[in-house]
Amino acid sequence: MAEIRLPSTVKTGPYSPPLWSPHPGVRSNNDWDMCLAEDLADYDAAFDCGDLPRIGGCELPWVTMPSNGRRFRELGSLAVANPANVFDGVTVNPVLSWLVPVGYDGIIDTIIANISGNGNGFIEGSGQIAWRIAANQRYLRDVGNIQFSIGSLLTPIPDTNSGLRIYSGNIITLGVSFSAAAQGAISGTIVAATYGWIYPR
Amino acid sequence: MLNTNDTSVSEVPIVDGFTHSLSTLLLPTTYRALVLAQMEVLRRASNYQFKMYSAPDSGNATIPAYSQNEYLVKMRPGTLVWGMWLTASNTDNIESLYVQVTDMDTGIPFISDYEIGKMLSSALNPTPSRVFERYPFLMSEPRLVSGTGQITIETYNSSSASNTVQLVLFCAEPVPTADPCADPSTPCAEY
Numbered sequence: 096m097a098e099i100r101l102p103s104t105v106k107t108g109p110y111s112p113p114l115w116s117p118h119p120g121v122r123s124n125n126d127w128d129m130c131l132a133e134d135l136a137d138y139d140a141a142f143d144c145g146d147l148p149r150i151g152g153c154e155l156p157w158v159t160m161p162s163n164g165r166r167f168r169e170l171g172s173l174a175v176a177n178p179a180n181v182f183d184g185v186t187v188n189p190v191l192s193w194l195v196p197v198g199y200d201g202i203i204d205t206i207i208a209n210i211s212g213n214g215n216g217f218i219e220g221s222g223q224i225a226w227r228i229a230a231n232q233r234y235l236r237d238v239g240n241i242q243f244s245i246g247s248l249l250t251p252i253p254d255t256n257s258g259l260r261i262y263s264g265n266i267i268t269l270g271v272s273f274s275a276a277a278q279g280a281i282s283g284t285i286v287a288a289t290y291g292w293i294y295p296r
Numbered sequence: 297m298l299n300t301n302d303t304s305v306s307e308v309p310i311v312d313g314f315t316h317s318l319s320t321l322l323l324p325t326t327y328r329a330l331v332l333a334q335m336e337v338l339r340r341a342s343n344y345q346f347k348m349y350s351a352p353d354s355g356n357a358t359i360p361a362y363s364q365n366e367y368l369v370k371m372r373p374g375t376l377v378w379g380m381w382l383t384a385s386n387t388d389n390i391e392s393l394y395v396q397v398t399d400m401d402t403g404i405p406f407i408s409d410y411e412i413g414k415m416l417s418s419a420l421n422p423t424p425s426r427v428f429e430r431y432p433f434l435m436s437e438p439r440l441v442s443g444t445g446q447i448t449i450e451t452y453n454s455s456s457a458s459n460t461v462q463l464v465l466f467c468a469e470p471v472p473t474a475d476p477c478a479d480p481s482t483p484c485a486e487y
Contacts (some may be wrong), residue, residue, distance in 0.1 A: 127341040131470075135374045138442045142402055185456045227362060233394040233410050233452045239362030262409065 156294040157202040157260050164294040167201070169193045170248070171269060173285040175210070175277075182278040187227055187270035190287040195230075195265040201293035203228075203259040206238060207246040208269075208287055215283035219243050223277035226287065230265040251290060263296055310339045313346075319431055330434045338376055338438055344468040347375070351449040351463050358460045359453040365461075368400070371445040372469050377406070378439075379432035379466035382416040384459050390414045392455035395463055401443030406435070410452065413461065432466050 124132070156164065171191025173180070180188045195201055208226035210217050217223055219242075226241040227234055234240075236259060246252040261267060269287040314320055314331045321327060331339075338344065351367040359365050371377075380397070384390045393413030397406040414420055416433050441447060453459050 123342065125340070125342045127337050128343045128470075130337055131341055131344075131376070132374070134440060135442055138440055142443065225362075229454065231410065232392075232454055234362050234364070234454045236364055236366070239364070239452075239454070 157200070157258070160292045161294050164292045165199075166290070166292050167193075168288065168290050169267070170286075170288045172211075172287070173271065175215075175273070175282055175285065180273060182273040182275050184222070184225075184272055184274045187268075187272055189268060189270045190285050191267075191269040191289070193267050193289075195261050195263055195267065196293060197264050198296060199263055199293040200296040201261045201291055203235075203261060203267075203289045203291040205246070205251050205253045205290035206259075206269075206288065207248060207251055207290075208241050209244045209247045210281070210283045210285055212283040216281040217244075217283070222274050223281055224274075224285070225272045226269065226285075227272065228259070228267070228269045228289070230259075230261050230267055232268075235259045235261075248286060248288065251288070259291075261291075310336075312339055314339065320434065323434070326434060330436060334437045335378065338378070338468055341468075343471045344376070345471050347467045347469040349447075349465045349467060351465070352451065352461075354462075357462050358458055359451060360458045361453060361456050364450065364452040367449045367451070369447045369449065369465070371441050371447055371467065373442050373445045374470040375441045375445060376438035376468045377435065377441060377447075377465050378468060379434050380406075380416050381432040381464045381466070382413050382461065383464075384413060384417065384419075384461045386457065386459045387417070387419045389453070389455040389457055389459045390417060390419045392453060393459065393461060394450075394452040394454065396450045397463070397465070398448050398450070399439075399441060399443075400446040400448050401441075406439060410450070413451075416463070432464070438468070 154161075160166070169191060173188060173190040177188075206228060208228075210224065222242055224242070226238070226245075228238040228241075229235060238259065267289060269289060271285050271287075273281075314335065320331060323330075349369045349371065351369055352365045353367070356365055356367065377397075382390075382393075382395060384393060390413045394410040395407070395413050395416060396410045398404070399406070418431065447465070449463055449465075451461050451463065453461070
């Protein structure tokens with residue numbers, strides 16, 4: 096084996112000897128190693144050749160709706176003038192809440208986060224309104240702090256936020272936080288919706 | 297984990313890090329079941345080395361409010377994950393952290409649902425009792441990682457303040473054994 100010599104100026108870190116040696120008796124596999132290796136082989140065989148496909152190995156129910164899937168379209172609204180609303184930038188005022196049926200997982204492929212009417216004082220991206228979508232109080236990927244309106248009931252847009260996986264028994268909530276500055280400055284009705292499908296898990 | 301029925305019960309007792317660990321030895325309800333029973337085969341194996349994976353890395357550990365981090369760890373196939381531990385700079389918000397670990401090859405998550413970060417951390421420790429300060433959190437059975445060894449760790453921060461979080465996976469990694477055909481003979485003296 097050719098010996099590799101590094102210049103003395105190269106920092107190579109602490110010397111770490113390999114844990115195995117080609118010589119018999121030094122770090123050779125024992126019965127227990129073979130047992131674990133067998134485990135791995137069985138596991139691989141179960142997934143590669145058996146009934147349990149690896150991801151990408153078959154059509155995935157959260158990518159393409161299977162024949163036993165069911166579409167859902169959950170809508171909700173909230174008047175900005177509702178006296179129960181809190182304008183502190185943190186409190187989430189509920190707009191929509193629904194339960195993923197037990198026994199089904201699903202996917203949200205379209206969201207609508209909007210405020211109805213024109214000229215209602217809402218400035219996109221200003222932080223006056225933040226739409227937040229959560230599953231069991233866990234804000235879903237990239238939709239925990241939406242400060243721009245997305246889609247409408249007339250033109251729902253399956254966008255880059257599509258593909259939010261949800262699971263059996265999850266309580267999906269879509270709410271809005273109003274900043275203090277929004278109080279009195281905006282009017283109208285918050286509109287929120289989640290579209291997608293569920294499939295037997 | 298494995299069938300050990302064909303193994304003699306007179307195997308010599310194992311003396312290893314688990315035997316001497318004061319954090320796991322004193323787990324009153326789980327040490328015997330998890331370490332002595334479930335890890336028997338793993339602890340007797342010769343060609344496994346300890347390895348910890350932390351996720352996310354330091355540069356991404358701070359998760360903004362209402363945001364999340366997804367982090368992919370690549371493990372050597374055959375690795376067994378036997379413990380987890382979560383730390384957060386702001387333990388006040390740790391109940392708003394949600395964690396899930398998923399084997400991306402099979403799509404099977406380690407946890408049935410996104411778990412509250414506090415459950416995997418020392419913040420679960422009641423005051424003044426310190427009975428839960430026995431880290432890491434041991435899994436009921438070491439989890440085999442196969443296929444390409446890709447594990448994804450999702451960390452969600454649902455609070456209104458940012459938090460710095462790291463989840464550590466405690467693993468036993470198989471050491472590649474020497475292949476006499478591929479590896480030239482090397483004198484022991486070099487090791």
